Amino acid sequence: MKIVRTLAWVLLASIFGASAGAELLALADYSQQFRESPNRAPSAQFPLGTDDLGRDRFSRLLYGSRVSLFLAAAAAALATLIAAAVGATGGYLGGVWEKTAMSGTDLVLSLPWLFLLLAARAALPLNAPPLASMSITFFLLGLLGWAAGARVVRAATRAVKESEYVLQARASGCGPFRIIVAHVLPNLKPVLIAQFWLSIPTFILSEANLGLLGLGVSEPMPSLGTMLREMESVSRIASYPWIVAPALLLLLVVSCFQVVLRGEQRPL
Amino acid sequence: MTFRVVVHHLCLLLFTLLICGLLGATLVRYAPGFGAEERDLDARYSAESRTAFRLEREREERIVPFYVQHLFGLLHGEFGRSRIFDQPVRELLADRLPVTMRAVSLGLLTAWSASLLLALPGVSRRRAWCDMAPSVLAGTLLSVPAALLGLAFFLMEWPAWAALTLVVFPRIFRYVRNLLEQSAAAPAVLQARAAGLREGRILLLYVILPVLPELLAVAGVSAGQAFSAAIPLEALCGVAGVGSLAWQAALGRDLPLLINVTMMVALIVLAANAIAEIAVTAVHRRAA
Numbered sequence: 001m002k003i004v005r006t007l008a009w010v011l012l013a014s015i016f017g018a019s020a021g022a023e024l025l026a027l028a029d030y031s032q033q034f035r036e037s038p039n040r041a042p043s044a045q046f047p048l049g050t051d052d053l054g055r056d057r058f059s060r061l062l063y064g065s066r067v068s069l070f071l072a073a074a075a076a077a078l079a080t081l082i083a084a085a086v087g088a089t090g091g092y093l094g095g096v097w098e099k100t101a102m103s104g105t106d107l108v109l110s111l112p113w114l115f116l117l118l119a120a121r122a123a124l125p126l127n128a129p130p131l132a133s134m135s136i137t138f139f140l141l142g143l144l145g146w147a148a149g150a151r152v153v154r155a156a157t158r159a160v161k162e163s164e165y166v167l168q169a170r171a172s173g174c175g176p177f178r179i180i181v182a183h184v185l186p187n188l189k190p191v192l193i194a195q196f197w198l199s200i201p202t203f204i205l206s207e208a209n210l211g212l213l214g215l216g217v218s219e220p221m222p223s224l225g226t227m228l229r230e231m232e233s234v235s236r237i238a239s240y241p242w243i244v245a246p247a248l249l250l251l252l253v254v255s256c257f258q259v260v261l262r263g264e265q266r267p268l
Numbered sequence: 269m270t271f272r273v274v275v276h277h278l279c280l281l282l283f284t285l286l287i288c289g290l291l292g293a294t295l296v297r298y299a300p301g302f303g304a305e306e307r308d309l310d311a312r313y314s315a316e317s318r319t320a321f322r323l324e325r326e327r328e329e330r331i332v333p334f335y336v337q338h339l340f341g342l343l344h345g346e347f348g349r350s351r352i353f354d355q356p357v358r359e360l361l362a363d364r365l366p367v368t369m370r371a372v373s374l375g376l377l378t379a380w381s382a383s384l385l386l387a388l389p390g391v392s393r394r395r396a397w398c399d400m401a402p403s404v405l406a407g408t409l410l411s412v413p414a415a416l417l418g419l420a421f422f423l424m425e426w427p428a429w430a431a432l433t434l435v436v437f438p439r440i441f442r443y444v445r446n447l448l449e450q451s452a453a454a455p456a457v458l459q460a461r462a463a464g465l466r467e468g469r470i471l472l473l474y475v476i477l478p479v480l481p482e483l484l485a486v487a488g489v490s491a492g493q494a495f496s497a498a499i500p501l502e503a504l505c506g507v508a509g510v511g512s513l514a515w516q517a518a519l520g521r522d523l524p525l526l527i528n529v530t531m532m533v534a535l536i537v538l539a540a541n542a543i544a545e546i547a548v549t550a551v552h553r554r555a556a
Contacts, residue, residue, distance in 0.1 A: 107284060109489075114496040115530040118518045205413045209500050212415035213515055228416060234423045247416060254411035262407075 008259040015253055019066035026059035031220040039240065048242050051230065055220075061246060064222035068204055069253065071138040076199035078142030080149055080192055087153025088180050088188065092161055102154065108147040114209065116144055121215050130221035137216050141203045149195040156191045160184050201257040208250055224250045273549045277542035284538055285342075288531045290335055347528040352520035357528045360513060365532070368502065368509035372494045375432030379494075380487070382433070383441040390445065391452045392471055403445070406438035415500035428505040435497040436490055443486045447479040454478070481548040488544025492537040 018025055027045070028034075038054040040046050048057035090101030120140050128136060160166060161184070169179050185192075204224070210216035211225015219226070227246035231237055237244060313321075341348065347357035390399035409417075414435045421431040451457070457474045476483075495511075502511030510529050517526035 103280075107280075107287070109492075114499050115514055115533055118499065118514055119523075119526050119530050121518065201411075205411075208413035209415040212413065212419065213500055213503055213518075215518055225413075228413075228419075231419060237423075250413070250416075251408075251411050255408065258407045258411060 005259055008256040011252065012256045012260065015065065015249070015256075016069060019062055019069055022059075022062040022066050026056070026062045028056040028059045030060045030063040030222050031055065032059075041240075042242055048245050049240065057227075057242070057245070060222040060227060061249065064224050064227050064246065065249060065253075067134060067217060067221065068207055068224040068250075069200075071134065072141075072200050072203035072207060075138040075142035075145070075203045076196050078139070079146040079199050079203075080196045082143070082146035083149030083153050083195060084185060084188070084192055086146065087150040088157045088184050090150075091154035091157025092180050092184055093176060098154070101150070105147045105150045105154075108144070109151075114206070117141070117206070117210065118215065120144070121210070128218065130218050133216075133218040134221055134223070137207060137210060138203070141206055145199060145203065145206075149199065152191060152195060153188060156188050157184055160187050163187075197257075197261055201254045201261075204250070204254060204257075273546050274542075277538075277545065281535065281538055281542065284534060285531070286339075288527075288534055294335075348524040350517070350522055350525040352516065352522045352525070357525050360525065361510070361529070361532055364508060364510045364513050367507060368495075368498050368511055369536075371429040371432055371502070371507065371509060372491070372498060374429040375436055375497075376487075376490060376494050378429075378433040379437040379440050379490070382437050383444045387441060387445040387448050388471060388475075391448045391475060392467055399445075402441060406441045409434055409438040413500070414497045415504055418501035418504035421501075422505045428501050428507045431501050431505065432494060432497055435501070436494050439493055440486065440490050444483065447482050447486075448475055451475045451479045481551045484544050484547045484551065488541040491540035495533050495537055 027047075032055065034040075034046075034050060034054040034056070036054070037046075037050055038052055040050040040054075042049045046056050046058065048061060051057055051060070086101050086105065090098040090105075117140055120143075121137070166179060166183055169183050174182070207216055207223060208225040208228060211223055212228045214229070216225045217223040224246050228250070230243045231247065338348075345358060347361065349355070350357050350360055353360060386402035386405075390402065414431075417431045417434055418428065421428060452475050454474070457470060460470045460474050498509060498511035499514055500511070501507070502509045503515035506512070510533060514526055514529045514533075517523075517529065
């Protein structure tokens with residue numbers, strides 16, 4: 001099992017590394033069109049062929065995985081930050097604060113969040129520039145995906161609250177805000193890091209769902225979700241089997257995350 | 269105690285309705301293009317008519333009166349009119365909701381049956397492959413986006429509810445397996461085995477029954493997961509349910525329709541959670 005986990009780590013690091021260095025590895029820009037060669041089969045010039053508009057699919061995959069992986073991580077960081085703020089405040093202050101925070105959390109948790117995401121996304125301009133649509137998509141993911149983490153943080157905060165160093169800080173006159181920021185949150189670091197890593201694959205999959213539905217990152221900016229839209233008919237997949245590459249990459253990335261997280265969760 | 273839980277959940281439902289209504293009204297009010305109407309550009313209307321339209325719109329632009337009007341409409345079962353379908357939202361929901369409810373019920377039933385059937389052998393036989401095979405299957409399915417599964421099922425011409433089963437199954441299976449594993453490790457199970465009780469009886473009385481409240485809670489949560497999965501699956505499989513309605517509304521920027529669909533689904537999910545929690549309380553009371 002340890003070998004599988006190590007392999008998953010190596011694969012994840014390679015994929016993240018390759019997507020981070022997309023400018024160096026890509027053979028063309030993601031939006032550059034080779035108009036004389038649309039729907040080209042894989043070759044040395046185009047390792048994964050070209051799409052309908054003659055854009056190099058391999059380059060788009062590299063740039064697209066960068067968008068999906070790094071922005072999912074950014075969304076996870078935002079969600080963890082909100083979860084830490086809500087969970088730690090509710091857990092430390094207790095009473096009405098805790099009840100309010102947890103009622104809000106329960107409410108968000110019990111709502112079907114893809115519906116919320118769709119509603120929030122539709123309220124924004126659909127003709128937004130690619131960069132804005134990309135930021136909006138992942139910002140919304142982070143903004144709506146904090147609730148599960150907040151419950152975990154609140155439970156951990158309640159345990160930390162009873163510790164002697166918090167008692168000492170309180171006795172020496174520290175205010176609640178200072179105790180939360182300087183004493184509680186630093187001691188919740190393992191919990192927060194675990195929440196951050198757990199959120200990344202969820203956000204990658206959510207972006208893929210939105211992208212496939214046409215509500216994710218807008219063209220010409222690629223992402224793993226928008227690239228899946230090419231697989232719209234059996235005949236197309238049969239004629240150009242290499243178009244399933246984004247789906248395979250997505251499966252590989254999320255599977256690697258599952259293996260890594262399963263291994264890391266045990267000691268936690 | 270049960271009465272208090274029922275009242276608590278009724279209050280929560282009411283609170284959700286009010287909050288969702290306010291958020292929905294705010295979203296509709298501040299969405300780009302709100303208030304822009306075709307008739308403003310129609311030269312057949314006189315200047316007085318256009319002024320009257322403008323005054324009518326200005327009344328709607330103030331959020332509180334707009335929300336109160338929206339809320340009164342909801343209380344009278346008036347959900348507004350869909351822009352893209354040019355039909356009352358109530359009629360659309362009445363047509364589409366049963367389709368989704370059927371698919372969600374069928375998907376949840378199959379996913380729960382599969383989860384229990386695959387988790388129990390791993391717990392009772394304690395053989396590595398009995399546990400490994402379904403865990404690998406669940407892990408793989410968790411790595412596939414629901415929309416991609418929907419697309420695959422659409423291309424293969426398989427039913428959408430089966431895809432929904434595959435989306436919900438891994439999420440249920442993980443919880444069920446962990447709960448049953450913890451329950452099977454209890455000393456009472458060992459004692460029951462030593463006393464020579466039959467395996468089926470041990471599983472039912474000593475493994476499943478002690479974790480029944482937790483399983484009921486998971487059942488409530490899985491309803492929300494199933495409804496969320498319904499959007500991409502219905503949209504891509506071409507099923508005329510509320511999921512595809514929400515998708516079409518999002519693409520057509522038909523916010524009144526989208527908000528009402530979201531509220532309706534949220535209320536159903538909250539009701540499912542409330543029923544599960546009431547059942548949990550009842551089971552706890554009986555056990556006590």
